[in-house]
Amino acid sequence: MNINEMRERQKRIRNFSIIAHIDHGKSTLADRILQQTHSVADRDMQAQLLDSMDLERERGITIKLNAIELTYKAKDGEDYIFHLIDTPGHVDFTYEVSRSLAACEGALLVVDAAQGIEAQTLANVYLALDNDLEILPVINKIDLPAADPERVQFEIEDIIGIDASEAVHASAKSGIGIEEILEQIVEKVPEPQGDVDAPLKALIFDSAYDSYRGVVLNIRVMEGVIRPGERMKLMSNGKEFEVVEVGIFSPSPIQRDFLMAGDVGYVTANIKTIQDTRVGDTITLANNPTEEALPGYRKLNPMVYAGLYPVDSSDYNDLRESLERLQLNDAALQFEPETSQALGFGYRTGFLGLLHMDVIQERLEREFGLDLIMTAPSVIYEVVKTDGETIIVDNPSMMPDNTEVDKILEPYVKATIMVPNDYVGAVMDLCERKRGNFLTMDYLDEYRVNVVYEMPMAEIIFDFFDKLKSNTKGYASLEYEVIGYKQSNLVKLDILLNGEIIDAFSTIVHRDFAFNRGKELASKLKEIIPRQMFEIPVQATIGNKVIARTTIKAYRKDVTAKLYGGDVSRRKKLLEKQKEGKKRMKSVGSVEIPQEAFMAVLSMDED
Numbered sequence: 001m002n003i004n005e006m007r008e009r010q011k012r013i014r015n016f017s018i019i020a021h022i023d024h025g026k027s028t029l030a031d032r033i034l035q036q037t038h039s040v041a042d043r044d045m046q047a048q049l050l051d052s053m054d055l056e057r058e059r060g061i062t063i064k065l066n067a068i069e070l071t072y073k074a075k076d077g078e079d080y081i082f083h084l085i086d087t088p089g090h091v092d093f094t095y096e097v098s099r100s101l102a103a104c105e106g107a108l109l110v111v112d113a114a115q116g117i118e119a120q121t122l123a124n125v126y127l128a129l130d131n132d133l134e135i136l137p138v139i140n141k142i143d144l145p146a147a148d149p150e151r152v153q154f155e156i157e158d159i160i161g162i163d164a165s166e167a168v169h170a171s172a173k174s175g176i177g178i179e180e181i182l183e184q185i186v187e188k189v190p191e192p193q194g195d196v197d198a199p200l201k202a203l204i205f206d207s208a209y210d211s212y213r214g215v216v217l218n219i220r221v222m223e224g225v226i227r228p229g230e231r232m233k234l235m236s237n238g239k240e241f242e243v244v245e246v247g248i249f250s251p252s253p254i255q256r257d258f259l260m261a262g263d264v265g266y267v268t269a270n271i272k273t274i275q276d277t278r279v280g281d282t283i284t285l286a287n288n289p290t291e292e293a294l295p296g297y298r299k300l301n302p303m304v305y306a307g308l309y310p311v312d313s314s315d316y317n318d319l320r321e322s323l324e325r326l327q328l329n330d331a332a333l334q335f336e337p338e339t340s341q342a343l344g345f346g347y348r349t350g351f352l353g354l355l356h357m358d359v360i361q362e363r364l365e366r367e368f369g370l371d372l373i374m375t376a377p378s379v380i381y382e383v384v385k386t387d388g389e390t391i392i393v394d395n396p397s398m399m400p401d402n403t404e405v406d407k408i409l410e411p412y413v414k415a416t417i418m419v420p421n422d423y424v425g426a427v428m429d430l431c432e433r434k435r436g437n438f439l440t441m442d443y444l445d446e447y448r449v450n451v452v453y454e455m456p457m458a459e460i461i462f463d464f465f466d467k468l469k470s471n472t473k474g475y476a477s478l479e480y481e482v483i484g485y486k487q488s489n490l491v492k493l494d495i496l497l498n499g500e501i502i503d504a505f506s507t508i509v510h511r512d513f514a515f516n517r518g519k520e521l522a523s524k525l526k527e528i529i530p531r532q533m534f535e536i537p538v539q540a541t542i543g544n545k546v547i548a549r550t551t552i553k554a555y556r557k558d559v560t561a562k563l564y565g566g567d568v569s570r571r572k573k574l575l576e577k578q579k580e581g582k583k584r585m586k587s588v589g590s591v592e593i594p595q596e597a598f599m600a601v602l603s604m605d606e607d
């Protein structure tokens with residue numbers, strides 16, 4: 001294809017993503033679009049094709065980026081080339097959203113016709129507006145009896161401030177409005193602007209590792225053309241590689257002769273070391289390089305830290321390799337070696353939030369076959385010692401002795417909670433109990449209120465989100481951003497089993513909560529830790545002071561003994577359950593501790 005043909009082709013490219021709050025129907029709509037453009041034969045159509053990982057399918061959330069090329073024959077008779085770039089919907093993954101938006105010119109904004117706009121929708125819309133994207137509102141689920149598209153249309157205009165008069169009324173589920181959406185993409189999403197004749201400038205927006213092809217880079221070409229056989233250069237480190245293959249996903253990979261300005265596709269170049277490529281980096285050509293790299297991405301720092309330990313210590317190296325793999329396209333995941341007296345060798349691992357943490361743990365277990373113990377998550381504390389030195393503590397067991405601590409500062413967030421009128425009282429109650437300071441409250445319309453609190457992040461990462469959902473029948477939505485550090489009256493709470501401190505159980509708590517939390521934790525552990533051959537005293541302490549004590553009694557007989565002669569299948573089941581439970585146990589000294597125990601601190605009901 002010559003340059004002029006490429007310029008003609010470029011006019012028919014449309015790059016867009018779909019932004020939506022969780023559950024508003026993004027994946028269902030993406031599937032419909034795929035179906036309508038005949039990218040996938042109906043019989044191959046698995047529900048929710050874009051969510052490629054099993055894990056995503058099970059959880060029903062989208063956590064990895066995906067880009068798919070589709071061909072759409074529009075009413076004007078032309079074939080258009082669509083690149084649909086998927087984005088995750090959860091608050092932890094905002095950074096991935098901004099990554100994919102940087103590769104698009106437009107975005108479909110999907111809003112549930114019954115739920116209306118939620119806090120996270122707003123956050124994503126602002127990201128899209130920051131990236132100068134054309135936003136096409138889609139009011140989805142109009143088939144629901146509770147749908148109120150007029151109200152939602154008004155909301156979009158009123159709250160977001162964009163014109164929604166041409167918002168498509170759609171039902172992704174029943175296939176209503178899909179064609180109208182496709183036509184609007186052709187008409188309203190701008191064609192890509194980059195010069196195909198300029199030196200290559202391509203943005204790496206995602207990557208994955210393939211054992212045959214090495215690192216597979218997902219790129220958006222901004223300017224120029226890239227072809228197999230050329231020498232490409234990574235602008236951040238100057239490393240050069242020979243391009244082996246370029247292509248697109250449709251949704252399975254299809255090789256191409258080139259990718260040009262405006263295209264979204266993949267590149268392989270025999271890149272074997274995952275550390276060589278970084279998401280957000282710019283690719284150019286070695287013999288005709290561009291002068292300036294693309295802006296790249298804002299670097300995100302982890303907010304939450306937890307210890308990750310292999311149940312079987314011989315898996316330690318595998319754990320490191322697996323974490324490196326995941327880090328390849330997840331720069332926010334960070335880790336470094338750590339040693340616990342109780343758990344042995346592992347990694348202190350940093351995450352963006354609890355969901356991110358959960359997803360990483362599950363991927364490690366499922367995709368890499370590792371059995372892991374994870375300790376309770378912690379935020380990062382700033383500790384000013386009595387000798388004037390300030391240290392950073394991301395692991396409660398590393399907190400210096402009380403006598404050496406002058407003051408402890410903890411991260412605070414500004415939490416914006418969008419909630420229907422009726423639940424404002426419940427939300428405020430909860431925020432006050434979680435040490436929140438009220439900031440503002442705005443009525444968005446006659447039904448909904450934005451309640452804004454400033455709160456310690458530690459309270460948010462514990463069980464705030466679950467409590468918020470249960471106290472508002474699931475109607476509240478939450479968004480938060482870190483605003484800085486504040487001094488708090490915090491203490492370290494230790495747990496002793498058999499008279500020995502188990503470092504992995506240590507937590508930092510507010511002094512006012514410490515007594516209750518200690519008591520609750522001790523009695524919870526008594527429930528969770530199975531009885532053993534001997535009696536185990538459980539103590540909660542602050543400094544040297546014991547604030548709570550319970551005892552795990554020794555067991556006397558086979559758990560199934562009393563079922564003898566009775567129902568055999570039940571006995572089998574019980575034994576199987578025991579076996580399963582075993583897998584996730586860690587021997588600490590002479591005590592077997594199940595994974596659940598390390599998370600006990602997260603699910604306490606002391607307040």
Ligand SMILES: Nc1nc2c(ncn2[C@@H]2O[C@H](COP(=O)(O)OP(=O)(O)OP(=O)(O)O)[C@@H](O)[C@H]2O)c(=O)[nH]1
Binds near residue numbers: 021
């Ligand atoms: N009634 C009705 N239900 C819909 C419609 N579109 C999607 N749903 C349902 O809404 C639920 C959520 O849809 P998804 O497509 O998984 O939502 P999502 O926005 O992709 O969610 P995440 O992947 O978690 O971000 C599913 O149970 C869908 O079947 C619709 O038009 N009408």
